[in-house]
Each structure stands twice: as structure tokens, then as C-alpha cells.
Amino acid sequence: MVKFKLIKVTQILNPTSINLGDYVINPYKGCQYGCLYCYVKQNKTVQNKEKGWGSYVEVKINAKEILEKELRIKKPQTVLLGSITECFQPIEEKYKITYNILKILNKYGVFYYILTRSPYIQKYIDLFSEGFCKKIYFTINNIPEELRTKLENKSPSYEERFKAIEKLKKANIEVIPYYSPILPFVSEVKDIFKRFHNIKHIEFEGLNFKVTNIKAIIDNISSLYPAIKALYERMLLDKQYYETYWQKVKELITKEARKNKKELRLYIYKFNAYFNNIYSK
Numbered sequence: 001m002v003k004f005k006l007i008k009v010t011q012i013l014n015p016t017s018i019n020l021g022d023y024v025i026n027p028y029k030g031c032q033y034g035c036l037y038c039y040v041k042q043n044k045t046v047q048n049k050e051k052g053w054g055s056y057v058e059v060k061i062n063a064k065e066i067l068e069k070e071l072r073i074k075k076p077q078t079v080l081l082g083s084i085t086e087c088f089q090p091i092e093e094k095y096k097i098t099y100n101i102l103k104i105l106n107k108y109g110v111f112y113y114i115l116t117r118s119p120y121i122q123k124y125i126d127l128f129s130e131g132f133c134k135k136i137y138f139t140i141n142n143i144p145e146e147l148r149t150k151l152e153n154k155s156p157s158y159e160e161r162f163k164a165i166e167k168l169k170k171a172n173i174e175v176i177p178y179y180s181p182i183l184p185f186v187s188e189v190k191d192i193f194k195r196f197h198n199i200k201h202i203e204f205e206g207l208n209f210k211v212t213n214i215k216a217i218i219d220n221i222s223s224l225y226p227a228i229k230a231l232y233e234r235m236l237l238d239k240q241y242y243e244t245y246w247q248k249v250k251e252l253i254t255k256e257a258r259k260n261k262k263e264l265r266l267y268i269y270k271f272n273a274y275f276n277n278i279y280s281k
């Protein structure tokens, strides 16, 4: 069960090296979706050693007041929402922390980017239509449902996400489907372009083998597809095999993008000898 705690913060605009804003805003600490392959949980500022990822959320109850004070001093041009949490997770419906933050950003004319995987975001289309929402990166995937329930059991279904993307797009909100993570030997990236008729640009990200619980991820995948375990273990050890695999994925996606007249961006993590150390721990 997820435990919620109301907290007061002294700062809500936090400096960042991510090139999508001068500052990041995270209305919550923790995330009730608790996706297994989430790498946010490795971030020391959100870790809670006693509680498992996905079992706690701290609600920044005074975010609105603090934001207004900080905006007057820091005067950012652009901010990024949701770098280490999901701004539109179910608890948002009760506390509306993100909603109030967006209202303040609109009021002060601050532009924003958003990272999300939650269809609840479509409730705020009116706020985005005021013109300060630069882009929404909407995480999607299309792995088989039986695997989804193992890896991201509590997060919204892919169908709900696809519908939310369509709705945002119809409202003329700039939305980028962000296909992540591509799971080697499992993900069917080929057909994804056909899902989005009126969207020009799609981004992709390969599985991050550096995530600390990579063993749990591989174990869950191979509990359904036992033959895959050996292939993943080879990817962890064999640089050439790893690079050749991703090169083929790149070629396939590029070809499909061309065929469907879409633009794409693909992020693949560089091979690191460290991968296998994490896995073998």
C-alpha cells in the first residue's frame, strides 16, 4: 500500500543540467506507479531506504506559495516538470499540486516542458491552451500486457495513454510520444509509427542496463520468455554484441520512420563494463 505524507518545502525550483529548462519542478517526492525499470529511484534526493520505490509519496503541500515567491526572485524563462516524479499520478486528483503550479506558471508567463506517462494530464488541456506549455513528452510502450503487469503494474494502460496523446494533439498541444524503454528481443517498435497519424515526431530510448535493479528486470522478462535470459546476459558482457543489436534496432526504426514519413530521435546507452557488475551483485 502507498503511504502519503504531506510535507512543506522551502524550495520548489531546483537547478538542473537537463537542457529542457532553467529549473526543474517536482510537485511530489516518490511515485505511486513504482515502475520496475524506473531509474529515478536511484536518485539520492528521492530515495527512502526504509520504504520500497512505489510505496511512498510526499505531497509538497505548500508548492504554490513557494513557487510564487521563487519566481519573483529567480525569474526563469523555462522550467521542466516531472524530472523525478510523475506530476499526474493518481494523488494529483486529490491535492491538485501540479494544477496549482501550472496556474502560477501561466500567470507569470513561464514556459514549461512536461514529462509524463499519465492520461490524467488531459484534464488540464485548458491550462496548456493558454500557450505556455512548450512540449509534453508522453512515455508509451507496447510490450505484451502480461509483461507490462510485471514491469509497470500500477501505471496506466497503453491504450489510455494513446488516447490521451490523440486528445492533446487534437487540442493543438505539442506532444511527443516517447517510446521507453525499448526492451531488447521483446519490444515491437516497428508498428508504433502507425499508431500516430497526426504526429510527426516520435522519440525512442533503449533499456538502461545501468539501472541498479537490472537483475530484477531481466528475471521478470525471462520468467515469461526463458530463452531471452541468455541473450540479455550476453548483452551485459559482450560490447560488440550489444552495439550490433542496437545498430540493427536503429536501422529498423529509421527505415520504418521513413516509410511512415515521420521524424525520430533515438537514445541508446553506451556499453559499459560496469553493466555486468551491477547484474552480478
Ligand code: SF4
Pocket (backbone or CB within 6 Å): 031, 032, 033, 034, 035, 037, 038, 039, 040, 041, 084, 085, 086, 117, 155
Ligand atoms: S511513472 Fe515515471 S517516475 Fe513514476 S515510477 Fe514510473 S518511471 Fe518512475
